[in-house]
Amino acid sequence: MVTDCVNSRRSVDILRTGHHLLGCMRQQHSLVPPPCEPPMDELSLARSQMAFSLGFHIVFASISMVLPFYMALAHRQYQKTGSVVHLRLTRAWSRGAAVLFATGAVSGTALSFQLGLLWPGFMKHAGPIIGMPFSLEGAAFFLEAIFLGLFLYGWKRLSPRLHWWTGLMVGLCGFASGVLVIAANGWMNAPTGFTWTGSEATGINPWRAMFNVAWPVQALHMQLAAVQATGFAAAGLHAWALLRRKNGEFHSAALKVILPITMVASLLQPFAGDLSAKAIAHRQPEKLAAMEAHFHTEKGAGLLLGGLPDEASETVSYGVKLPGALSFLAFGDPSAEVKGLDAFPKDERPPVVITHFAFQLMVGVGSLLAGVAAFWAFARWKRREWLENPRFLKLLVFCTPLGFLALEAGWTVTEVGRQPWVIYRILRTADSVTPVPGLAITFAILALVYVVLGTLSFSVLFRLFQLELQEPELEGNPARPEGEKGVQS
Amino acid sequence: MTELVALFLIIAFSAYTLFGGADFGGGLLEATLPSPRLRARLQATLAPVWEANHVWLIAVIVILFVGFPKFYAESMTRLFVPVSCALLAILVRGTFFTLRKYDPAPPPLMARLYSALFRLSSAVAPLFFGFIVAGLLSVHPGSPAGVPRGASFGAVFLAPWLNGFGLLVGLFVTCLFGYLAAVFFYGEVRAPDERALIWRRILAFFGGTFFLGGAVLATGAITGRVSLAQGWHPLQLVCQAIAGAGIIAMWRGRRSDSPWVLRLAVGAQVLAILGGWFLAQAPIMLRTTSGNLTIYDAAAPPVTQLSLLIGLVVVLALVIPALVWLYRVFAAAQTDEHD
Ligand code: HDD
Ligand code: HEM
Ligand code: HEM
Numbered sequence: 093m094v095t096d097c098v099n100s101r102r103s104v105d106i107l108r109t110g111h112h113l114l115g116c117m118r119q120q121h122s123l124v125p126p127p128c129e130p131p132m133d134e135l136s137l138a139r140s141q142m143a144f145s146l147g148f149h150i151v152f153a154s155i156s157m158v159l160p161f162y163m164a165l166a167h168r169q170y171q172k173t174g175s176v177v178h179l180r181l182t183r184a185w186s187r188g189a190a191v192l193f194a195t196g197a198v199s200g201t202a203l204s205f206q207l208g209l210l211w212p213g214f215m216k217h218a219g220p221i222i223g224m225p226f227s228l229e230g231a232a233f234f235l236e237a238i239f240l241g242l243f244l245y246g247w248k249r250l251s252p253r254l255h256w257w258t259g260l261m262v263g264l265c266g267f268a269s270g271v272l273v274i275a276a277n278g279w280m281n282a283p284t285g286f287t288w289t290g291s292e293a294t295g296i297n298p299w300r301a302m303f304n305v306a307w308p309v310q311a312l313h314m315q316l317a318a319v320q321a322t323g324f325a326a327a328g329l330h331a332w333a334l335l336r337r338k339n340g341e342f343h344s345a346a347l348k349v350i351l352p353i354t355m356v357a358s359l360l361q362p363f364a365g366d367l368s369a370k371a372i373a374h375r376q377p378e379k380l381a382a383m384e385a386h387f388h389t390e391k392g393a394g395l396l397l398g399g400l401p402d403e404a405s406e407t408v409s410y411g412v413k414l415p416g417a418l419s420f421l422a423f424g425d426p427s428a429e430v431k432g433l434d435a436f437p438k439d440e441r442p443p444v445v446i447t448h449f450a451f452q453l454m455v456g457v458g459s460l461l462a463g464v465a466a467f468w469a470f471a472r473w474k475r476r477e478w479l480e481n482p483r484f485l486k487l488l489v490f491c492t493p494l495g496f497l498a499l500e501a502g503w504t505v506t507e508v509g510r511q512p513w514v515i516y517r518i519l520r521t522a523d524s525v526t527p528v529p530g531l532a533i534t535f536a537i538l539a540l541v542y543v544v545l546g547t548l549s550f551s552v553l554f555r556l557f558q559l560e561l562q563e564p565e566l567e568g569n570p571a572r573p574e575g576e577k578g579v580q581s
Numbered sequence: 582m583t584e585l586v587a588l589f590l591i592i593a594f595s596a597y598t599l600f601g602g603a604d605f606g607g608g609l610l611e612a613t614l615p616s617p618r619l620r621a622r623l624q625a626t627l628a629p630v631w632e633a634n635h636v637w638l639i640a641v642i643v644i645l646f647v648g649f650p651k652f653y654a655e656s657m658t659r660l661f662v663p664v665s666c667a668l669l670a671i672l673v674r675g676t677f678f679t680l681r682k683y684d685p686a687p688p689p690l691m692a693r694l695y696s697a698l699f700r701l702s703s704a705v706a707p708l709f710f711g712f713i714v715a716g717l718l719s720v721h722p723g724s725p726a727g728v729p730r731g732a733s734f735g736a737v738f739l740a741p742w743l744n745g746f747g748l749l750v751g752l753f754v755t756c757l758f759g760y761l762a763a764v765f766f767y768g769e770v771r772a773p774d775e776r777a778l779i780w781r782r783i784l785a786f787f788g789g790t791f792f793l794g795g796a797v798l799a800t801g802a803i804t805g806r807v808s809l810a811q812g813w814h815p816l817q818l819v820c821q822a823i824a825g826a827g828i829i830a831m832w833r834g835r836r837s838d839s840p841w842v843l844r845l846a847v848g849a850q851v852l853a854i855l856g857g858w859f860l861a862q863a864p865i866m867l868r869t870t871s872g873n874l875t876i877y878d879a880a881a882p883p884v885t886q887l888s889l890l891i892g893l894v895v896v897l898a899l900v901i902p903a904l905v906w907l908y909r910v911f912a913a914a915q916t917d918e919h920d
Binding site for chain 1: 640644650657662664884889910911
C-alpha cells in the first residue's frame, strides 16, 4: 500500500489534502498535468460506509425516539388503573429504551467521528456554519440520558406524577434531538446563511443556516416516519405473539398503546410526503427529475409508476404514466412545466435508477400503510371486532419491516438524489472526501462490527421481553401505584 | 473569544479524561479483581458514569468541528488510523457494556464473551488515545493546509504516531485510566480487606503512571517533542506543585472516612498533568514541518464562536441542575439497595 501510494492516483490525491476545491486546486498545482480526478473507488467506499453507518444509526435512533412515548403512555395507564399488565409493559419498554438508547448513542458517537474521518473537506466548511444544531442536539441528548436515568432509578424515589413526567421527557428530548440533526441535513439540501467565494464560506450566520427552508418539511416527514416505522415494527411483533396465543393480555394491551399513534402518523404521512415533493420541485428540481426518472423537460408532465430508467438513452421502459399528474403534484397545476434531467449538465445529474427505485418503494409502502391505517380507523369506529380478527393481526405481521424499509428508502432518495453534491450546488462530494487510502479495510471492519452489534442488541431485547413475561405475578395497587414495586434498573 | 472557546474545549476534554478515564480504567481494573463479588460491585458503580460519559466526548468533537474546523479536518485526516482504532474500541466497549448489563439471561459462553470484549476494548481505547496524543505532540510532514506531495502512506499517516514514543504515551494513558478507576472504586468498598486489596491496585497503577510519565517526558525531551524549558513557566510550576501535593494528599486521603478526599486529590493530580500538557502545547494545536496550526489559525469566524459559546452556556444551564438531580436520586436508590 505504501509504494502504491507514491505513484498511483491515490498519491495524487494525497497531494490535494487541504485543497479539496477544484478551483483552488487548479491554481495551486497547475504543474500537475491533468487536474486530478478523485479516485472513484475510494469515493464510493466512503459513501457506502457513510450510508451504512447512517442507515444503522437511524434504526436505533428512530426506535429510541418513539419507544419512550409508549413507555410513558403505558405508565400513565398503570398509574390510573393499577393494571399489572401496564406495569409490565412500562418496565419492558423502559429497559428496551435503555438498551436502544445506549446503542443509539454509541452509533451516533461513531457518526460524529466519521463525518470528520471520511469527509474532512465537508466538515471544514460545514462545521462553523451548521454546528449550532449539533451542539443543541448534544444538549437534548444529554438531557435525554439524564431523564432516562431518573426514570429508571426513580420508581421508589420520585412522586408518581414527577416520575411519569421524567418518562415523558425522555421521549420529548429524543424527539428534539431528531428534529435538530435534520436541520443539518436540511442545510445540505438548502444551504443558506453564508456567502460562498468559490473556495470558502464568508459572512456566516449560523442561525440562518439552521433555520433553512428544508428543515421544517424534512423534520415533519422524518418524525412521522420514525413513529410509523417503529410503530409497525413493534405492532407486528406483538401481533405475531398474539397469533401464537401467548400472554394475550400483555400483547393486546401493547397493541392498544402502539396502534393509535402509529395509524395517525400513517394517515398524515402522505400529506407530509407531498409537502416534501412540492418543496423539492422548487428547491432541487434535478432531484425531483431523478426521483421521477423524468428525462425531458415538458409541460403537463405525467407521473411515472414503475418503470426501468435507462440513463444512457434517457428513456424509461415498462412504466405507466398518469398524464399531467406530476405537474399537478409538484406545482398544483396539471399543465405546469416540470424540468427534466436534460435541463442540467450531465455532471450535475443525480443517479437516476437508484433514486427512482427508492422513491417508488417509499411511496408504495407509504400508500399501503396509509391504506392499513384507514382500515384500522374505520374498524375502530364501526367494527371493533375486526381488530381482534387473526387476519388483521396477520396483516400487521406482514407490515413489520415495511416502515423501516420506507424510511431507509426515503433517506436514499434524499441523499443519492442530492449527488453529486454534498452541499447542494456548493461543494461536490468528491471534493470533500478524505485523501486517506484503504477505506475498504475500515468499511469491512465497521460493517462487521455493526452487524454483530445489531444482532446482539436485538437478541438481548428479545430476552428482556421474555423475562418480563416469566416473572412471578406482580400485584396491582391502584392506591399507591409507585410504592412497593418497580425496578431498580 | 477564541481563548474562551478553547477553555470550554479544555473543560470538556478534562471532564472526559476524568469520568471517561475512570470508566475505561474500570474495564482494566475489573480484569485484575480476584473475587466475583468485587467485580459485580465495580460494575454497579460504573453504570452512572457510563451514561454521562459519551457526552463529554461528543462535546469535545462538537467544539472541535464548530470552533476549530481546520484543526478538526486536518487532524482527522492525519490521525485517521489511530482515531479509527480508538473509535472502534469505543463502539465495541459501549455496546458490550450495555449488553452485559441488560442481558437478563445470557448463555454462559455469551456472558464470557461480553466480559472479555468489554475488558479488551477498555484497554485498547486508552492505548490509542495515547497514540493520538503522541501524534498531536509530533511534527507532521507537510503544512497545516495539507500533506506533502509524493510522500508515502507510512510517512504521512503512520510515522508521526506509530513509534516508541507513541507506545509510551499509550501505555501511560492506559495506566492513568486504571489509576483513576481504582481510586474511584476505593471509596465504594467498605470491608478492610477489600480496601487493602484496592489500595494495592491504586499503588500499582500509580507506580506505572509515575514511571511511564517520566519516560514520556524524557523521551519527549530527547526527541524534541516536549520542551523542558517550558517547565519553568510559572503556571507550569503551579501544575507541578498541584500534582506533587496531590500525591501527598492521596496518602492522607486513604485514612479519611470520606471517599472524596482521595478522589479530589487524585482528580487534581490528573488535571495538573493535563494542564501541564496544554501549557506545553498552547497555543499550537498541530505541528508540521512547514509551520504550526495555532488555535487562532484554526478558529472559526467570530459569529460562529459566539453562537457556540451561547449554545454551550445554555446547555450547561440546563444540564447541570438535571445532573445534580440525577446524582441524588441515584445515590438514594443505591443506599436503598444496601439496606
Ligand atoms: C416510514 C417512512 C416513510 C414513508 C411511508 C414515506 N416517507 Fe418520504 N421520506 C422518509 C420516510 C418515509 C424519510 C426517511 O424520513 C425521508 C428522508 C429524508 C427526510 O426528510 O425524510 C423521506 C424523504 C422524502 C422526500 C425527499 C425529501 C428531501 O429530499 O428533502 C420526498 C419527496 C418524500 N419523502 C415523499 C414521500 C411521499 C410522497 C410519500 C407518500 C406516501 C412518502 N414520502 C412516504
Ligand atoms: C450525520 C448525521 C447524524 C449524526 C452525526 C448524528 C450524531 C449523533 C450522536 C453523536 C448521537 C449521540 C448523542 C449525542 O448527540 O450526543 C446521536 C444520537 C441520536 N441521534 Fe443521531 N446523528 C445523525 C443522524 C440522525 C438522524 C437523521 C436522526 C433522526 C432523525 C438522529 C436521531 C438521533 C437521536 C434521537 C439520538 C438520541 C440518542 C438515542 O436516543 O439513541 N440522528 N446522534
Ligand atoms: C439517518 C438517516 C440518514 C441516512 C439513512 C442517510 C443515508 C445516506 C446515504 C445513502 C448516503 C450515500 C449517498 C450516495 O452515496 O449517493 C449518505 C451520504 C451522506 N450523508 Fe446521509 N443519510 C442520513 C442522514 C444524514 C444526516 C442527518 C446528515 C448530516 C447531518 C447526513 C450527511 C451525509 C453526508 C455528509 C454524506 C456523504 C456525502 C454524500 O454522499 O453526499 N446524512 N447518507
